[in-house]
Amino acid sequence: MRVLVSIIAVLLLSGCDRNEVGDVSLGVFTTKDIKLDAFSDPVVTGVTCHVSSIEANLDFSDPSDSSIACRQTGPITREMIDKIDKGKDGDVLFTKSKSILFKSMKIRRILDAENQTLMYLAYSTKETSGSFKHSLSTVPLWGTQAHVAAANSNEGGR
Helix, strand or coil, rough: HHHHHHHHHHHHHCCCCCCCEEEEEECCCCCEEEEEEECCCCCCCCCEEEEEEEEEEECCCCCCCEEEEEEEECCCCCHHHCCCCCCCCCCEEEEEEEECCCCCCEEEEEEEEECCCCEEEEEECCCCCCCCCCEEEEEEEECCHHHHHHHHHHCCCC
8 A cells, every 4th residue: 555655646747847838738538748948057157048848647657758859048158168077978957757667758958068069868768669768958158158269369379
């Protein structure tokens, strides 16, 4: 009985997302909704991402499909860029459970230093229909304080 109560509590609390900014029903005869979440990059605070994904309210697992769009919504400074992970796998910024059995959606930030661009990758951690579902959005640093600082430091070395 305790296990059943725990599962129900987890399912109910999974619908309580403080980042949720939209909820679109897919119709009267389905229990699936499109959930829209917003989050600000915790380090590059001038970037806000919006993520859409499907939630199946009465299922134990949600579909793996998601979409992401990230935009500059404030200043991006060189100090912010200096604090982020510069490795090819970047940093995980956001995780949302999509199943009670180990499937989640993650958002990862990766810096493309050569092209002066931040990449935000949304992906599922479990293969579905032969594919790991994923979506990509980019935020160029061109025109930001971070880009100007990088350009000035490159000119000083010539």
